[in-house]
Ligand SMILES: Nc1ncnc2c1ncn2[C@@H]1O[C@H](COP(=O)(O)OP(=O)(O)OP(=O)(O)O)[C@@H](O)[C@H]1O
């Protein structure tokens with residue numbers, strides 16, 4: 311067991327008033343939460359089933375749960391809740407179906423499906439940017455707790471009114487589908503808990519709350535927290551204002567100062583010893599973040615010694631950079647026996663992964679890209695998930711719409727449009743409408759038969775899922791996909807064999823994931839929720855595997871690696887061009903700070919002189935943040951734009967030397 315320092319101990323054993331632990335990176339904030347849960351249970355202050363810890367990601371939740379279980383005697387952590395705000399919200403909604411105004415069998419629409427729903431409400435041919443903008447606008451209403459009617463009432467011009475009407479239509483559709491989207495997972499429970507009866511019930515159930523990464527909570531999450539803890543404020547929140555990097559997604563760092571205002575008896579503990587990084591890495595982090603205004607100074611120190619110099623590498627372009635990083639990692643692995651899993655390559659934007667992946671693959675380095683968007687974007691995954699939803703619930707309209715004609719089975723857009731209007735007119739689901747003899751009588755014989763074949767298929771497989779073990783849903787799903795010849799149909803449209811291979815692998819991954827989840831949940835509906843709430847199968851399958859991690863800076867929050875490569879530190883990328891244009895680079899600086907502070911012993915930062923974006927190569931300047939690193943702790947070969955010394959340089963040097971000697 312580790313020895314907590316006095317401040318950590320004070321934070322762990324503080325009870326009786328709300329507590330905020332405000333401290334820099336690597337100072338043991340997350341550790342304090344883990345230790346505190348164990349302490350609360352061990353000392354009998356609260357039973358595990360009345361404690362909830364809230365983490366920023368599912369992965370962090372899994373890690374924390376494992377940690378706590380290890381700290382306690384076997385089984386002592388049973389019933390403990392460790393999850394994200396979204397999962398907690400889901401649990402509240404699921405257990406309060408009437409109060410939420412939804413029916414039993416509620417489903418979660420993932421972001422993609424929700425975007426499809428928005429698209430349907432917009433004029434045909436609406437661009438993706440438009441769809442996402444509307445979706446984000448709807449999210450802002452929900453985050454602020456504004457209902458559609460209120461949004462309409464407060465509309466100041468035509469634009470506002472149009473947005474509010476779209477919002478209302480969107481909400482109507484969602485409730486007709488008996489579904490909620492991600493924003494609802496927070497906003498609805500927050501609203502539910504304003505009912506005193508519901509609130510009392512939940513306060514009794516979750517008597518003590520702990521929140522990690524508090525600086526990135528949204529307005530709605532803060533409301534939910536307030537409702538849950540009440541005036542008593544039985545909670546511990548930990549955070550670091552310098553690591554608030556989700557402002558673009560609605561996170562409100564000012565929630566940190568709100569806490570002090572809303573809970574006058576708030577106790578604050580500061581931690582100053584960093585246990586993660588060597589002195590020079592900390593020095594670099596402190597120097598970069600010093601460029602942001604601060605209300606509260608934090609000084610981090612480390613007992614780990616100064617450590618190695620930091621390295622800044624200048625590369626010609628992204629391929630050169632990726633190769634350099636791959637060689638570095640290979641060198642560390644073979645030369646210094648560094649495990650793959652000790653290494654991470656971090657970057658600002660997802661597109662940077664491509665060049666890196668290619669080089670890692672070519673050098674035979676096992677790696678894992680975490681949190682990339684690609685998996686859920688793949689057509690076969692989205693279709694596959696729709697089939698899965700229909701397996702569990704044939705009444706799922708968005709899923710029905712998506713795959714009724716994939717593979718093609720004679721249910722083209724005109725047949726589906728007729729079905730849609732019949733369903734609208736009769737208030738039935740698409741599935742029930744398709745089964746309706748009155749509807750079938752309206753159709754030509756072929757179309758009617760096509761609908762019958764599809765609905766019969768769904769009935770048959772749904773029946774099997776209802777009778778089988780949860781762990782068998784995976785195999786039944788695979789059988790359904792086989793049965794409809796899905797892959798043959800889809801890959802028949804591809805001309806590249808590589809692509810077909812990838813699709814097959816993706817679907818295999820999906821089946822494997824469903825099977826694994828099946829043995830971990832207690833209902834098929836819960837399985838669907840898990841699929842929607844988690845970022846993808848890689849997310850849980852490779853925890854602890856010995857692989858080099860590739861991820862964005864956003865995804866790296868809270869994690870640590872002995873060796874970190876921070877790639878693409880260029881103006882326009884980090885800081886991002888959009889932030890430069892808007893004159894708002896504080897959040898970018900915090901991202902840089904997050905990146906630097908992930909590293910334990912070794913940090914290599916790189917930038918390219920040119921980078922390909924959208925097929926053209928553009929010149930790049932080194933990031934302004936590189937100039938802020940204290941020069942004495944950084945090795946930067948060829949700094950200040952100087953090329954490597956050339957033969958001409960050497961000649962000039964010799965000439966100068968000669969002149970000196972002769973003079
Ligand atoms: N008292 C301690 N003694 C030894 N190691 C510690 C101690 N406290 C924390 N650590 C270790 O220091 C590292 C950083 O801790 P932790 O991840 O909890 O920091 P954090 O403040 O949550 O960082 P971040 O701000 O990046 O989320 C971890 O490896 C943790 O196990």
Ligand SMILES: [Mg+2]
Pocket residue numbers: 339340341522868
């Ligand atoms: Mg942490």
